[in-house]
Structure formats: structure tokens, C-alpha cells
Amino acid sequence: MAVNIFTLKGEHIALCDLLKIEGIADSGGQGKAMVAEGLVTVDGETELRKTAKIRAGQIVECMGQQVQVVAKK
Numbered sequence: 001m002a003v004n005i006f007t008l009k010g011e012h013i014a015l016c017d018l019l020k021i022e023g024i025a026d027s028g029g030q031g032k033a034m035v036a037e038g039l040v041t042v043d044g045e046t047e048l049r050k051t052a053k054i055r056a057g058q059i060v061e062c063m064g065q066q067v068q069v070v071a072k073k
Contacts, residue, residue, distance in 0.1 A: 002065045007072055012053035024062050
């Protein structure tokens with residue numbers, strides 16, 4: 001599984017935006033569709049909220065890719 005590290009610029013990022021920025025989804029709309037279809041997990045649990053606030057320390061998985069979210073240093 002591919003593991004990416006994403007550094008937050010603020011306190012959180014919307015899940016659909018994270019999927020788009022990391023290249024897992026081609027667009028925000030596709031990211032929202034992936035979440036709605038139950039293809040995305042956050043910390044091992046299926047996440048159905050398209051704009052869930054993803055914070056430092058969380059791990060997002062989708063389509064065989066894993067994104068570890070870290071705080072800005």
C-alpha cells in the first residue's frame with residue numbers, strides 16, 4: 001500500500017479536499033462520490049461525511065493508498 005504524508009496548513013482539512021490534493025480523486029466531486037460510496041476509511045472506520053474534518057494524527061485510506069496527516073511544524 002502506498003503511504004503518503006500530508007502536512008496540515010491549519011487545524012484541519014475537509015476529507016474530499018484531502019483526497020483531491022493527494023491525487024486519489026481527480027476532483028473534489030469525485031472525492032465526494034468516493035466517500036458517499038463508502039470507499040474511504042479514517043482511522044480504520046468507514047467515513048461517510050464528505051467534508052469530515054481531518055486533523056493531525058489521523059490516517060485516511062482509499063483505493064489502496066494511505067495518507068498520514070501530520071501537523072505543520
